[in-house]
Amino acid sequence: MSTIKTKPAASLASKLMQGAATVVPLMIVALLILPVWQALVMVMDWPPAVLPSPKLVFEAMYSTRALLIGGMLTTGAAAATGLLAAIVVGTSLGLLFSQSARLRLALFPYMIFLQTVPIIAIAPLLIIWSGYQFRSVVIVTVIVALFPITNSVTTGLITLRKQWEDLFILYGASRYKKLLRLQIPNAIPYLVLGTKNSTGLAVIGAIVAEFFVGSGASYKGLGALMTKWQGAIKTPEVVAALFASTLLGLILFAAVELISRTLLRRWLDKD
Amino acid sequence: MPQASPDQSTVAIQCQQAAVQFGSAVFQLGPIDLDIQAGEIVSLIGPSGCGKTTLLRAIAGLQPLSSGSIQTHASDTNDCGEVGFVFQQPALLPWADTLSNVQLPLDLISRGTKKTRQAAAIDALRSVQLEHASKHSPGELSGGMQMRASVARALVTEPKLLLLDEPFAALDDMLRQDLGQLLISLWQQRQFTAVMVTHNIAESIMLSHRIAIMRGGKLERVIPNPLAWPRDESIRRTAPFGEFYGLISDALRGVESVEGQV
Numbered sequence: 001m002s003t004i005k006t007k008p009a010a011s012l013a014s015k016l017m018q019g020a021a022t023v024v025p026l027m028i029v030a031l032l033i034l035p036v037w038q039a040l041v042m043v044m045d046w047p048p049a050v051l052p053s054p055k056l057v058f059e060a061m062y063s064t065r066a067l068l069i070g071g072m073l074t075t076g077a078a079a080a081t082g083l084l085a086a087i088v089v090g091t092s093l094g095l096l097f098s099q100s101a102r103l104r105l106a107l108f109p110y111m112i113f114l115q116t117v118p119i120i121a122i123a124p125l126l127i128i129w130s131g132y133q134f135r136s137v138v139i140v141t142v143i144v145a146l147f148p149i150t151n152s153v154t155t156g157l158i159t160l161r162k163q164w165e166d167l168f169i170l171y172g173a174s175r176y177k178k179l180l181r182l183q184i185p186n187a188i189p190y191l192v193l194g195t196k197n198s199t200g201l202a203v204i205g206a207i208v209a210e211f212f213v214g215s216g217a218s219y220k221g222l223g224a225l226m227t228k229w230q231g232a233i234k235t236p237e238v239v240a241a242l243f244a245s246t247l248l249g250l251i252l253f254a255a256v257e258l259i260s261r262t263l264l265r266r267w268l269d270k271d
Numbered sequence: 272m273p274q275a276s277p278d279q280s281t282v283a284i285q286c287q288q289a290a291v292q293f294g295s296a297v298f299q300l301g302p303i304d305l306d307i308q309a310g311e312i313v314s315l316i317g318p319s320g321c322g323k324t325t326l327l328r329a330i331a332g333l334q335p336l337s338s339g340s341i342q343t344h345a346s347d348t349n350d351c352g353e354v355g356f357v358f359q360q361p362a363l364l365p366w367a368d369t370l371s372n373v374q375l376p377l378d379l380i381s382r383g384t385k386k387t388r389q390a391a392a393i394d395a396l397r398s399v400q401l402e403h404a405s406k407h408s409p410g411e412l413s414g415g416m417q418m419r420a421s422v423a424r425a426l427v428t429e430p431k432l433l434l435l436d437e438p439f440a441a442l443d444d445m446l447r448q449d450l451g452q453l454l455i456s457l458w459q460q461r462q463f464t465a466v467m468v469t470h471n472i473a474e475s476i477m478l479s480h481r482i483a484i485m486r487g488g489k490l491e492r493v494i495p496n497p498l499a500w501p502r503d504e505s506i507r508r509t510a511p512f513g514e515f516y517g518l519i520s521d522a523l524r525g526v527e528s529v530e531g532q533v
Contacts, residue, residue: 161362163358163359163360163362164362164364166328166331166333166356166358167356167358167362167375167376168379169332169333170331170332170333170351170354170356170376171351171352171375171376171379171380171428172351172379172380173379177378177379181364181375181378181379182364185364185366185367188366267365267366
């Protein structure tokens with residue numbers, strides 16, 4: 001009757017085992033893909049400008065490593081800044097929408113518009129208005145990352161368990177206390193989920209914006225590098241930049257996952 | 272020694288022609304007339320969908336009435352802490368520890384200082400033998416412990432009226448009996464008025480002074496419980512318990528040989 005289910009602290013060995021269990025399957029899939037890719041290049045006899053071999057791509061990665069690392073830092077900074085801004089703006093909008101159904105009805109369609117309009121179509125316009133610079137990339141990233149966060153936070157703020165709502169009504173809780181003690185804590189897992197969904201989008205948004213920014217300035221993000229190398233028909237370098245952008249997405253996602261696990265410890269304690 | 276029978280002179284809950292009409296008109300509660308004395312425990316029992324929970328929520332003020340009235344201590348004093356409610360699920364907030372969960376009603380009604388609120392919450396946890404779990408999150412507690420924390424939360428404001436909506440339905444039988452005994456002991460200490468929705472005949476007999484039989488949104492009859500107080504689990508093996516069990520069972524099946532009163 002009086003059992004408290006405390007979890008034992010994970011040892012270093014068990015943490016390493018967990019890490020290995022995550023990484024090993026990824027490595028196995030990569031090792032399976034590489035020979036298939038190499039075989040395809042050999043059998044089809046495509047020129048490197050069409051499909052470079054894994055060897056050429058790895059060589060390109062090594063020779064352009066300084067540019068790629070610089071590109072990852074620039075694009076990563078834009079994506080992270082845009083994501084953080086989207087969290088702040090999306091949470092504020094969610095709080096606003098949760099306070100009034102009418103406001104939600106009036107403004108939410110515009111959020112859907114932002115989500116559905118092709119970013120590739122409005123990015124050039126935004127860059128013309130805001131300049132060929134880092135700020136423009138961040139603005140495009142915010143637009144791309146905003147909707148999942150706003151939508152999730154709004155849902156978390158208004159989707160409450162009936163019994164919790166009854167409890168707060170029973171004790172005559174003010175609107176402010178309900179928001180602070182019930183709605184905001186309830187929305188935190190939703191915010192985390194929305195942020196996870198937006199992380200990949202933020203990287204995509206940053207790179208798409210950099211396609212346009214890169215053509216007009218000495219911008220060094222991954223998207224700008226891709227545009228430049230594509231123009232010079234340096235396909236191995238383009239593929240290398242593609243891998244770098246994937247790695248960037250994984251790093252950002254892992255960072256968000258780590259923060260969310262710490263933040264949601266109590267929520268995750270549930271059976 | 273606390274009183275074994277309620278205070279006949281004070282009416283704690285008075286339902287007068289209380290009715291709830293839902294929009295669909297498929298289900299209607301009432302009109303219901305029912306007086307519950309101060310310090311009395313009344314069980315509402317009946318088939319699923321007969322309106323037990325709706326009546327309980329109406330008494331709590333959570334369900335607006337279409338017509339009629341329900342007067343309680345709370346509606347007289349306008350004090351939000353006068354009513355405690357135990358839900359079918361513990362409904363604890365997962366982001367707060369057990370102590371904060373139990374303290375929540377006091378925080379919401381802003382009663383006392385932070386220190387006195389915390390002391391009251393610790394007292395409430397002690398009354399359900401759960402003070403050792405105060406710093407644990409609800410997810411770390413067993414189902415029975417969560418329900419005890421939920422009872423502590425309902426009692427922390429020292430309400431005059433305790434409403435329970437099938438509080439032990441999700442628990443196994445042994446745990447149910449333990450929590451039933453805990454409720455009896457808390458009632459003996461605090462003498463609150465209680466209304467409990469249950470599907471369990473034995474539980475209603477163990478815990479209540481009167482048993483209200485409901486069917487199709489109507490209160491069919493209210494049957495006084497003849498069993499003496501104090502009651503412990505051994506009473507389940509006595510002949511009067513068995514006879515009364517049969518009587519309630521017949522009433523639920525609609526057999527007309529029951530001597531009851533509304």
